[in-house]
Amino acid sequence: MRGPYAALLLLLGLLLLLLCTATSICFGLNFRNSEVRCIEEERQALLKFKRGLQDDDGLLSSWGSHEEDCCNWKGIKCSNRTAHVVKLDLRGDLSFDEVLFHKGLYGEINSSLLGLQHLTYLDLSGNDFNFILPEFIGSLTKLQYLNLSYNSFSGTIPQQLGNLTSLTSLDLSWNSGKIEDHNLDWLFNLSSLRHLDMSYVNLSKVVNWPDKVTMLPSLLDLSLQSCQLSVPIPPVLFNANSSSPLLSLDLSDNHLNSSVFPWLFEYTNSLVFLNLGINNLEGSIPRAFGNMVALVHLDLSFNNLEGSIPRAFGNMVALVHLDLCYNNLEGSIPRAFGNMVALVHLDLFYNNLEGSIPRAFGNMVALVHLGLSYNNLGGMMPRTLENLHNLQVLDLSSNNISGEVLDLSNFSFLRELRLSNNRLNRSLTKSVGELSMLQVLDVSSNSLEGDVTEAHLSNLSSLNQLDLSFNSLSLKFSSNWVPPFHLDIIRLSSCKLGSTFPQWLQTQKNFSELEMSDVGISDTIPNWFWNLSSNINLLNLSHNHIKGTIPLHWFSSSFFDYHITDLSYNHFSGPLPQLNSNWSLLNLSNNKFQGSITSICQTNRSMSDSGYFDLSNNFLSGELPNCWRDMRLLSKFSLANNNFFGRIPDSFGSICDSVGGRSTLETLDLHNNNFIGELPKSLINCSSLELLDLGENRLSERIPTWIGTSLPHLIILRLASNLFVGHIPLQLCHLTSLQILDLSHNDIRGTIPKCLNNFTVMAQTQSSKVSISHDLIIWRDTNGMYMSTYMDNLMVAFKEKYLEYSKTLGLVKLIDLSSNKLKGEIPKEITSLSGLIGLNLSRNLLTGIIPHNIGDMERLESLDLSKNHLSGIIPPSLVDLTFLSDLILSDNNLSGRIPKGTQLQSFSASAYIGNQDLCGLPLLKRCPGDEAAQGPRTSSIDGEGNNQEHANSHEHLWFYTSIVLGFIVGFWGICGSLLLKSSWRHAYFQYLERIGDWLYVTIAIGMAKLLRK
Incomplete structure (x- = not known):
């Protein structure tokens, strides 16, 4: 038995020996790794690369300072096995500000990077490399990841990138649109590529781009946003056999049309992400x-x-x-x-x-x-x-x-509730108070009514935007209520807040917008209001009854650095406050401010956006200061209805100095003051003006010819009630967009220009717009964009009254040359202005006849030719003016019969008096031949009158006889049929019975419902 045991022991020994050997090797490698240092040639290559760059943020501060081993430098990674540099990650900060201002590395990429032949990962994104894409990157053939996005590279993509056959991810996006490519043929060798982002690369010249980008067999993610791509016309047949298993495709912000759809549907089974936004x-x-x-x-x-x-x-x-x-x-x-x-x-x-x-x-x-x-x-x-x-x-x-608004108690995660501009009614549900995470509550411009109490808002600790405006809501909070929120935007216009300033506003320290127009406040502004947020950039307290004075340094203090301020239609009095330098919209009109406006000279304005400046309808006085050169890029400027006097300074036209090649001023209104002298020639810069109202002043000299040549967009030109002399400049006929021309009450002489038929808009019977409105777009630093629209308003003498037009000003087309010393004939060319609704040439020295085709002015509502020396007959075509409601032809030398027509006879006799040879109704003077025609008619009483009376009696007899016969036939035609035909009779009475039953049931049910209520 010792044999098997010996073999087993021998086997265990061999395994132990192998384990020890492996352990020794591992220990040896780890020991070696702990001592490995980067290769000197690669270290020198990195240092040379650094020397070619500017590094204001110290991104490369660790390179070569106290650390000799480049493997420990920031952004460097070396291979544990070979010590070669395999990763270079120098991406910049890709925050919004960094992308805009390109903080990070900038300069030229040195070709010393070719010394890093073992690189597999290279990321230089988010910097400011502003040279052409380096060709030598195509020699780093081991690269698997290459990111050069968010830079300022330019030029054509080098074809050498096609040598990077190991690439799996390539990002060339967001290079300020300065990179372009004409063919994309270099992509064919990148068979391993999975991620390709070429957004903002100009590919407009690439032919049949879909086939070229999707023939990559491994491509999963493709982004070609904003590449100026289009589909050929006629569209080419895209390759339907593409082997690309696309999962994500972004083709947004291009010029693609619906021809691209068939190609997209080839990826029906694979696509997970598809963006075709912002195309055609x-x-x-x-x-x-x-x-x-x-x-x-x-x-x-x-x-x-x-x-x-x-x-x-x-x-x-x-x-x-x-x-x-x-x-x-x-x-x-x-x-x-x-x-x-x-x-x-x-x-x-x-x-x-x-x-x-x-x-x-x-x-x-x-x-x-x-x-x-x-x-x-x-x-x-x-x-x-x-x-x-x-x-x-x-x-x-x-x-x-x-x-009504839904029960909101189930929406416990709701952050934004926007229900504005609908027809919601009843009260605001109290369940809104349970939305503890709510940040935006906007129910403006509805028909909500009732009270808003603390119960609606007391739990909304996250709320930062509150808009309840333009409803019939009443805000009823206790005077000592402290809200749990700190609002950024507060909009309560047209709500009922009471006569005093809401005390709870005192707790809101950081709001940037406050709109409380038309809320019924009749209080003075409380002292605590002066010390509110330094972040306010929009303040609207207009259309209230706020009284009192404004501290002189309110606008200029550090706490009130407003961009948009509207305090119009109140009762503010006292001197105009000193203005700061940052306003973009300032409306202090329709108040009781007094004194001069010299305080605006202390603003040192240098505006960077369109502005609005309105001080009209106050009691301001004095001469205009000579400090307008810094007030540029205005859209509206109005000092109307004040007591300013003196000359308009030569520098005044500086408000129209162009920036970027054009002036922005569209409305200039200085009417009803006491300005004297001639118009400053500097106004020639106001090339974008659409409304120019200088009426009711004491301006003199001749009407400048440059108005017609340098202000081509004028829609309204009003110079009435001044002291202008000379002729009407022929250059005014160049104003083809003109709708209102008012030169009345001056000392203008000469003849009426025949070229008035060049006013092409006046010749159009239809109007392109009801009001004359202007878009006001104001950029407010980091606060985004404020968009508003204002409408021009104008006081017009029309139908013997002064009427103010605003919402319908675009429909008003008139010419008023009255109360001057014009002579000669009325030019027949003026009758081609068929869109005119008012023409006033009265109180001049005009002679000749009224143009016979004046009836062509089909929209005319008011015509005043009185107090001239016109002669001849009243043209019969006047009868065709069906809209005419105001006509004055008095005090001329007109003769003949007043043409018969519903319109002309409906006017009073005063419209025709002062014309000795004029006759016919409504004048009492009969025309020749009227007496002869009247005689036979009166003598017919005895003869023809009796015959006529006899004939009338026969007509009456036949009339009553036909009524009787008709009744008899009708009655017996129905009743006789019912008597003779029993089936008809039964059906008729059954029908009446059903009608009776229906009426009884309906009345009974209605009475029961009424009793229950």
């Missing part, structure tokens, strides 16, 4: 998307897709993210959406969807984000939405949803 897709959404059952993420947003959403979408049960926003989709939302129970994110906003929200939405219990805003959805919010316990964002704003 059009037509209906193919039903074939319903076959892509593996899809988890689908984005078709920002396209031109139309038609209805296919019900086949309900087949994509694995879908987690669906975005169809910013298209032209219509119809109702398919109930099949309820099948997508895995859906977490759904965006359908900015479409034309209608109908109600499907109840089946209640099945999508995984939903976290639901965005349906800016559609035409109606009906009430379905109760099944209460099943969506995981919702964090619910956005149903800008629809036609009615009824």
Whole structure:
């Protein structure tokens, strides 16, 4: 038995020996690794690479300072076995600010990197290498990972990259759009490539790009965002035999059209992620998307897709993210959406969807984000939405949803509730107070009513945006209430807050926006309000009754560094406060401010965005200061209805100095002051002006010719009630967009230019827009973009009244040249302006006749030619002016009969008086021949009158006889039939009996309901 035991012992001994040997080897290797140092040649290559770079952030501070071993330098990794450098990771900080300002390494990549022939990983992303892509990188043939994204590389992609046959991941994206490629042929050798990101590389010249990028047999992830890709026209037949098993495809922000769909559907069974947002897709959404059952993420947003959403979408049960926003989709939302129970994110906003929200939405219990805003959805919010316990964002704003707000107590994770611009009514549910995680509450622009109390808001400790504006809500909080939240945005416009400032605002120290217009405050601003947040950049307290003065240094203090301030339509008085240098919108109009505006010279403004400056309708006075050179990039400037005097300084036109090649000023209103002298020629810079109102001043000299040549976009030109002399410049006829021309009450002489028919907009009977509005876009540093719209308003003399137009100003087209010393004839060319609603040429020295085709001005509502020396007849075509409601032709030398027509005879005689040779109704003066025509008519009483009376009596007899005969025939035609035909008689009475029964039951049920109530 000793033999077997001996063999066993021998075997165990051999195993022990092998174990010891292996252990010794491992120990030896570990011992060796602990002593390994980088190869000197590679160390020198790295140091040479460093010397060619600028390193302001000290990313390479560890390289060669106190550490000789390059394997321990930051971003370096060496092989444990060979000590060669195998990884170089020098990625910069990819935060938003770093990408914008490119902090990190910058300079040229030195070819010394060729000394690192064992590199498998190279990441230089997020820096500022601003040279062409180096060709020598294609010689680092062992690279498996290459990331050169988020840099400033330029030029063409070197074909040598095709030598990197071991690459599995290549990222050349986000290089400021400076890289391009013309063929992509270098990709064919990269058979191991799995991840390819070439976003923002210009591939517009690549022919048949789909085949080239998808012939890579291992490709799983492809991103070609913003590559200027398009589909050839006619589209080529894409390779349907591609071996690429694509899982993720991002083709967003290109120029692709719907021809790309057949190629995409070749990957129906593999694609998990598909982004086609921001393209030119059009037509209906193919039903074939319903076959892509593996899809988890689908984005078709920002396209031109139309038609209805296919019900086949309900087949994509694995879908987690669906975005169809910013298209032209219509119809109702398919109930099949309820099948997508895995859906977490759904965006359908900015479409034309209608109908109600499907109840089946209640099945999508995984939903976290639901965005349906800016559609035409109606009906009430379905109760099944209460099943969506995981919702964090619910956005149903800008629809036609009615009824009351749902019970919100089940939405314990809700962070954003946006229900603005709907038709919600009744009161705001108190269940909103249970949403402890809520950050945004926006129910503005609805029909909500009732009280909002502390119970609605006391548990909302995370709330930072509150918008209850434009409802009929009353905020009723106790005077000592301390909210649990610290708001950033507060919007309460048109709510009822009471006459005093709300005390609870004193606890909100960090808000950046406060809008409380039209809330009924009639208080003075309390002292504590001056010391609020230094972060305020939007303040709107307009349309209240706030009184008192504003501290002179309020706007200029460190606590009030406003960008947007609207205190208009209040009762503020006293001197104008000293302004700071950062406002972009300042509206102090319609108050009682007094004194000069010299304080604006202390602003030292240097604006970087469009602005709005309105001090109109106050009691400000004095001469304009000479400090306008720093107030540029304004959109509206108004000092109207004040008491300013003196000359308009020459520097005033500096507010129109162009930046980037164009002026931004569109509205300039200085009317109703006491300015004198001529217009400063510096206004020639205001090339974007659409409204120029300088009326009711004492401006003199000639009307400048440059108004017609340098202000080509003028829609309204009003110079009325000044002291202008000379002729009407022919250059004004270049203003083809002009709708209102008012030069009345001046001392203008000469003739009316015949070229007025060049006012092409006045010749159009339809108006392109009802109001004359302007978009105001203001960038507010890191606070984003503020967008608003303001409408021009104008006081117009029309139909012998002064009327103010605002919302309908775009419909007003008129010419007023009255109260001047114009002579000569009315040019017939003016009658081609068929869109005019008002023409006033009164109180001049005009002679000749009224143009015979004046009836062509079919939209004319008011015509005043009085107090001239016009002669001849009143043109018969005036009868055709069916809209004419105000006509004055008095005090001329007109003659002949007033044309007969409903319009002309309806005016009072005062419209025609002062014309000695004019006759006919409504004047008492008869025209020649009227007496002769009247005589025979009166003498016919004895002869023809008797015959006529006899004839009338016969007509009356026949009339009454026909009535009697008709009654007899009708009565016996029905009743006789019922008497003679028994079956008809029975059916008739049964019908009457059923009608009686129905009336009895209806009345009985109605009375019962009334009694129960």
